Amino acid sequence: MGKKKTKTSSSTTERATVTPTNPQWVTDGVQGLSARVSQLGQVDPYSLVAPLSGLEQQAMRGAAGLNGYGFAYDEAADWVRGVAAQETPSVQSASLLDGIEAYYNPYRNQVVDAATADFDAEAGRTRASQALDLAGQGAFGGSGAALTRSLTEGELARARNAQVSNLFAGMFNTSAALASQDADRRQQASTQNAQLAAQNAALRLQAANSLAGLAGSRAASDRDDVATQAAIGAQARSVDQAYRMAPYTALNSQADIMAKLPLELFRGSTTEGTSSTTGTRTDTPSFLDNLAQATGIAGDIFSLGKAMFPTKTGTG
Known part of the structure; x- marks a missing residue:
């Protein structure tokens, strides 16, 4: 050709x-x-x-509203600082001698006076009986009678003192028992208060950690929601863009084929x-x-x- x-x-x-x-x-x-x-x-x-x-517009509004829940972190931090500043009560030992006077019998003087009055009355009868015995024996005015009376008075005095001592000892023992019971109760209460304070501090720390964790999870969830909305919205916009450009795309293909x-x-x-x-x-x-x-x-x-x-x- x-x-x-x-x-x-x-x-x-x-x-x-x-x-x-x-x-x-x-x-x-x-x-x-x-x-x-x-x-x-x-x-x-x-x-x-x-x-x-x-969806993209919704994602933009959601992104503008993201705050990270800082108020929850601040509140959790306040709780932690409060626990750190709180002084944990220590167990206080209690003595039964602290304020033991408060446990004395308020009527001890009356009890002692009544008991000694009875004793004195009985002692008077003993003296009278002894004097009658001495008079009957014809030894009322001799040295033997004096010695007998002296011995009797000594025994009566010792008996009287012993009775008064027993009364005071019994009242002290009763007061000491009551004071000991109250001391035990105070010490138990102090121990329980210390344990409760420690448990309360642990619960507040646990609550602070939980609050911070929930705030973090909620913030991450919000960010994921915004990201998902933005991604799906971008896909929808790309479809819209392809729809708008479809006449030009088709014309370009036809021109290319021609x-x-x-x-x-x-x-x-x-x-x-x-x-x-x-x-x-x-x-x-x-x-x-x-x-x-x-x-x-x-x-x-x-x-x-x-x-x-x-x-x-x-x-x-």
């Missing part, structure tokens, strides 16, 4: 008009694409930008008038000329092949 060269000369000069020709389907396709490009070129470019989706078609194979030309130019002019043959030439060459090759390799007839 070589080039066809034509050499012409003329004594006159005239204009020659060469008009390219295309098949109708090529012309219609190009004109249709051009019309759609012009039509889409009149669209407001800002309308092609997809706005923020509803550009890849071998349209030059279908392009021809029409010449009107004569040319006054003398010389050699090279014309590119059209698709139909090439096709005819290729058909002719193929026919020549087929004829040559038949001549070089004649077909045998008959039986072998």
Whole structure:
């Protein structure tokens, strides 16, 4: 399929008009694409930008409202500082001698006086009985009687003192027992108060840790919610953006397909008038000329092949 060269000369000069020709389907396709490009070129470019989706706007509002629940952390810190500043009560030992006077019998003097009065009355009867005995023996005024009375008085005095001592000892023992019971109760109460204070401090620390942990979990959950809304919202906006750009995408694909078609194979030309130019002019043959030439060459090759390799007839 070589080039066809034509050499012409003329004594006159005239204009020659060469008009390219295309098949109708090529012309219609190009004109249709051009019309759609012009039509889409009149669209407001800002309308092609997809706005923020509803979920993205919600995510923005949620992000603006994130506060990390700092107030919960502050409250937890206050609890911890309160526990640290609180003085844990220690167990106080209690003595039964502290304020033992408060346990004395308030009527001890009356009890002692009554007991000694009875003793003194009994002692008086003992003296009277002894005096009668001495008088009956005729020894009322002798030294023996004096010795007897002296011994009797000594015994009576010792007996009286012993009775008073026993009374005071009994009252002291009773007071000491009461004071000991109260001392035990005070010490038990002090121990329980210390234990309760320690338990209360541990509970407050545990509550502070729980509050801080809940605040952290809630803040993380809020951030995850915002991130999820933003991600899904971005997907929705990308779909909207693709929908808005769909006409341009389709047109671009059509133009790309049209550009890849071998349209030059279908392009021809029409010449009107004569040319006054003398010389050699090279014309590119059209698709139909090439096709005819290729058909002719193929026919020549087929004829040559038949001549070089004649077909045998008959039986072998």
